[in-house]
Amino acid sequence: MSAERDALKTYRGKRRFDRTAEPQGEGRPHADEPRYVVQIHDATTLHFDFRLEWDGVLKSWSVPKGPSMDPKDKRLAMPTEDHPLEYRTFEGVIPRGEYGAGSVIVWDQGTYEPLSKDFGKALRKGHISFRLRGGKLPGDWALTRFRSGGDGEREAWLLVKENDSHASSRGTPDPWRVRSALSNRSLKRVAEQPEAEWHRSS
Secondary structure, eight states: OOHHHHHTHHHHHTOOTTTOOSOOOOOOOOSSSOEEEEEEEESSSEEEEEEEEETTEEEEEEETTOOOSOTTOOEEEEEEEEEOGGGGGBOEEEOTTSTTOEEEEEEEEEEEEEOSSSHHHHHHHTEEEEEEESSSSOEEEEEEEEEOOBTTBOOEEEEEEOSSTTOOSOOOOOTTTOOOTTTOOOHHHHHHOGGGOSBOOO
16 A cells, blocks of 8 residues: 555545545645645534645644634644545535535635745644745744644644734634635535536646
């Protein structure tokens, strides 16, 4: 089994690909700067999914309140399983009865520059800094683990905007009012017309 397939074992184990159009994962990393994506997911609870391309997969965190451009906002970010690179352009409706059932849109996307020295090691240690480019969340950010898990507690991180020239007090937009960066559709429109956009390959 390849390292990429092993990294996606948990992801694949949670999904039945004969019932969901989510990608199984066969992609390869981009030759240029790594990519990031922020998806909005109307599952059991509405949340944002923040994903960074690293080591052949999308490292993923569920951010209940969404990323905020205000450095004063420290957003809880709960790590989830690694996702395949193709998930960066997935939007549509995960069918009822399947893991994560609900509508998904790609709210933001772009490239990022790792700022932490030895980014992989910093990720494992629980603190990374990076600069987002090309999307709605420009500038420098940090993800910091404050609870390592164990003793019945889930691992937890904080996503924080650095106080740079891009920082503002505008916080996070209303997820029900924003539009997809891919199809210009809202969550409501995706739910009404799921067949219009299931999955777009990168």
